[in-house]
Amino acid sequence: MGRGDVENGSSQHRIIRPANRLQVKMRLSDLTVSELMAKANQVMAAMAKSYPKWLQADLEDLAAAYRKLCEVPQDQAVKAELFRISHDIKGQAAGFGYDLAGEVGGSLCYCLNRRETISEVDLQVIEAHIDAFTACVKQSLKGDGGTIGRELSAELSALIERT
Amino acid sequence: MEKNYAITFGGMSVLVVDDSRNMRRILTQLLRSFGFVDIRYAGDGQAALEELRIGGVDIAILDWHMKPMNGLDFIRQIRSEATSPDPFLPIIMLTGFSELARVKLARDCGVNEILTKPVSPEALYARLTSIVRQPRPYVETRSFFGPDRRRREAGKFQGPYRRRRDGSPSFAALEVNNGTR
Numbered sequence: 495m496g497r498g499d500v501e502n503g504s505s506q507h508r509i510i511r512p513a514n515r516l517q518v519k520m521r522l523s524d525l526t527v528s529e530l531m532a533k534a535n536q537v538m539a540a541m542a543k544s545y546p547k548w549l550q551a552d553l554e555d556l557a558a559a560y561r562k563l564c565e566v567p568q569d570q571a572v573k574a575e576l577f578r579i580s581h582d583i584k585g586q587a588a589g590f591g592y593d594l595a596g597e598v599g600g601s602l603c604y605c606l607n608r609r610e611t612i613s614e615v616d617l618q619v620i621e622a623h624i625d626a627f628t629a630c631v632k633q634s635l636k637g638d639g640g641t642i643g644r645e646l647s648a649e650l651s652a653l654i655e656r657t
Numbered sequence: 658m659e660k661n662y663a664i665t666f667g668g669m670s671v672l673v674v675d676d677s678r679n680m681r682r683i684l685t686q687l688l689r690s691f692g693f694v695d696i697r698y699a700g701d702g703q704a705a706l707e708e709l710r711i712g713g714v715d716i717a718i719l720d721w722h723m724k725p726m727n728g729l730d731f732i733r734q735i736r737s738e739a740t741s742p743d744p745f746l747p748i749i750m751l752t753g754f755s756e757l758a759r760v761k762l763a764r765d766c767g768v769n770e771i772l773t774k775p776v777s778p779e780a781l782y783a784r785l786t787s788i789v790r791q792p793r794p795y796v797e798t799r800s801f802f803g804p805d806r807r808r809r810e811a812g813k814f815q816g817p818y819r820r821r822r823d824g825s826p827s828f829a830a831l832e833v834n835n836g837t838r
């Protein structure tokens with residue numbers, strides 16, 4: 495793309511206004527914005543039906559990584575893999591109504607980041623998070639998970655505080 | 658009342674840069690519902706650079722946490738390297754990191770828009786339309802190249818003490834009064 499219009503803002507900076515190549519490619523839809531959003535939300539709702547399976551697959555990967563970490567707690571690559579999976583769950587679950595699983599994901603990210611090396615106690619904390627994910631999947635705990643979910647959250651928070 | 662028709666993105670190509678299979682699924686479905694047909698994929702920043710060198714990509718939607726090249730390093734390569742395939746590429750960063758410090762860091766690297774996960778159709782559509790309809794100018798200084806980090810025009814201030822470092826005596830007094838010094 496060409497540099498477009500260039501203004502000399504001052505001796506210290508230049509302002510460049512590149513030609514808007516996307517404006518040329520843009521078209522108006524037959525749908526209004528509200529209609530398009532309704533359609534996109536239907537797409538999300540359809541994916542939400544599949545999300546428990548995706549979460550189950552993430553959970554299996556998480557459990558496999560955890561077993562590896564138990565064998566070699568100092569393995570930074572396995573720790574990074576645990577972080578990646580829990581970070582993905584944190585970023586996806588709430589979008590499909592599994593807010594509690596998203597929170598557990600965020601909590602596990604925090605626990606994995608707070609210490610460089612993993613101790614025996616840290617392994618227990620990670621296992622407690624995997625148990626919480628399992629409960630979310632098996633009991634379809636949506637939103638905050640109701641009474642069970644709130645108890646799980648409180649137990650995890652107390653465990654993290656103690657350790 | 659006049660109807661607010663949506664934009665359709667059928668003529669544009671989008672590159673989704675994310676190492677999560679689920680995230681790629683989600684974005685694919687949403688982008689298709691917005692009319693995108695040409696959707697390409699890369700699993701990290703390095704693969705994205707290679708895809709861009711093939712050409713024809715209009716917009717990139719990018720995760721932060723990827724290996725071996727993460728989202729921030731990708732943006733730095735795009736904005737500042739002499740070998741960049743497209744320094745003006747519109748980039749939307751879609752990330753699970755929502756801390757203010759990280760948002761500022763991404764902005765200072767030259768991202769156009771930031772969107773925190775979980776993604777909603779409304780938020781993604783808003784960022785895409787902002788890039789198409791209200792593209793910000795780019796600013797080049799000795800230490801930065803990227804979209805103007807100011808969202809609003811600050812007005813044409815004519816006085817001599819435009820910045821804090823310009824050292825206005827009255828500004829310094831004001832800071833003392835406010836307890837910021």
